[in-house]
Amino acid sequence: MPEGPELHLASLYVNKVCDGVVFTGPVRKSEVSKNPDVPFTCEAYFITATSRGKEVKLTLMPIKSDDDPDQRAKAGQVAQPMDVVFRFGMSGYFRFTREDELPKHAHLRFYTNEKPCRVLSFVDTRRFGSWQPNGTWQADRGPCVMFEYKEFRENIVTHLSDHAFDRPICEVLLNQKYFNGIGNYLRAEILFRLNIPPFVPARDVLDGLQTEDLCGDNKVKEITRKPKNKQETGDLLQLCHAVPLEVVNLGGKGYDPEKADYSGFEAWLQCYNVDGMKSTRDHNGRTMWFAGDPGPMAPKNSKSPKAIKRVKKEDHDYTDRKKLGRRGPESTTKKKAMKEEGGTKTTKKENKVCPKESKRKKNREVNAPQRETRSSTRRRKSSSADITAGSQRRNVRMAK
């Protein structure tokens, strides 16, 4: 669930399913969760949600009842509203179900006063997510790229001397102090659309930016003009706003391969995890998907013994370039890569950036070998109209 669009969609979901629903009693936490207890209990309360970048805030609002003059007397005092701020980690989301169909990994739960009751659950398989009772938006996170656009722009143009911008643009895009809401698939999609190599210095791309959105009223004019550097930067911050909003407007659940409506999102992706696109690890071990030139700051050193072995092997595989694909790149946490130690590791070769097949083609079906020039297997799931559109768009890019 977890980049800006998914967090916002989660807040919309909560507001929709909890509209008019009365919750009651204590908030309950799973045994296994290491997150804090939420010391809130109330006879009757509403739940509403808002989002900002990669956080969601739930507001637990006691219902004051004129019909219940005992309310104050009983509790000694009326419960106060409480905000709980969530981060979703890699796998967090909200679900509203009957109590007897609680999802696995429902780590924080809010119960309705119905009979049988229903439950709003914060579900988080991997438990990288977190919540904070009486929470506030995390102090070090910047303005929301989607819903605080003006402040977002300003925060960047007024801090360009920050050393954070010494890094490659693709890595800076994950810095939540400046790009609150951008994650791994969004950075790939945004840079791909502007044809910006991922490993160019961020400041080179952002330098000369205006606080005002250059592409506002004059949008058409600006875009049809010769794309200069400054133009692209204007576009970059604008796309950091517009691309996530596209996902929100897809109306599905965003990035969530487990869900039925994932195909719409998958068809929307132009670069991330798309067959034929290149990918490599950035300096933090995160996979960067891109097309064309990686840029001057691309990591040169392979840290993957397996990748080296593969490369050697492939040196003799001259028959089919298409097959190059899938090295076994490092896992983000390279746990036991030491196992293989041998001598392979010392002879580090360049970690070649090469096109590869998407791993996410779970079609075990052994069809006739598809020689389709990419554009291809993954995309085939979308409607033919989308395929055409996608291809055309790419052709335009290539023609440039």
Next chain:
DNA sequence: CGTCCACGTCTAC
């Protein structure tokens, strides 16, 4: 069976 990979932070050497 085992290995690799995943939409993200965190903190410790």
Next chain:
DNA sequence: TAGACCTGGACGG
């Protein structure tokens, strides 16, 4: 700049 924190799906043997 590494690990640590976790579960589970895809894929290979």
